[in-house]
Amino acid sequence: MDMSEIDRLEAKALIPVSEAMRRGARIRAQGHGFLMRDGKSCAIGAALEGMGYDGPWDVELEDLAEPYRGAILAADRAFLLHFGKCIVRANDRYFWGRDAIADVLERLGH
Numbered sequence: 001m002d003m004s005e006i007d008r009l010e011a012k013a014l015i016p017v018s019e020a021m022r023r024g025a026r027i028r029a030q031g032h033g034f035l036m037r038d039g040k041s042c043a044i045g046a047a048l049e050g051m052g053y054d055g056p057w058d059v060e061l062e063d064l065a066e067p068y069r070g071a072i073l074a075a076d077r078a079f080l081l082h083f084g085k086c087i088v089r090a091n092d093r094y095f096w097g098r099d100a101i102a103d104v105l106e107r108l109g110h
Contacts, residue, residue, distance in 0.1 A: 017047050017080065018105035024050030025098040032092045035059070043091040043101045044084060079110050 015023075024046030031040030036057035041049055045057065080087070087105075090096040 015051070016106065017051075017110045018102040020050035021047040021098055021102040021105065022050065024048065025102070030091075030098055032095065043087050043096075043098045044080065046098050047080075 021043060024041060025043075027041070027046070027049055029040045031037060031042055031045070033042070034057075035042055035045035035048070036055070087101060090101050090104075091098070
């Protein structure tokens with residue numbers, strides 16, 4: 001990945017994670033139990049895709065490899081790492097829609 005690609009990804013990452021999730025949710029249907037599979041994405045997968053992340057998708061959030069960890073998650077990285085399990089639970093266990101999750105994140109300032 002060259003520096004212009006990293007710059008592009010960093011620019012996209014400056015949007016709040018709630019907005020990124022809404023953007024990603026418009027790309028594909030919602031899935032449960034994985035970041036991205038069979039043309040569907042979970043809430044966190046939608047947020048990552050809305051920020052410009054394009055894979056690999058078979059990783060845990062905590063294991064996202066550099067340079068994506070720094071470029072994609074930007075200021076919301078710590079928030080996602082600390083509250084990611086809550087987002088996953090809302091998506092996978094309670095089947096909240098990604099827009100509903102994004103609404104909560106927006107109210108929390110993310």
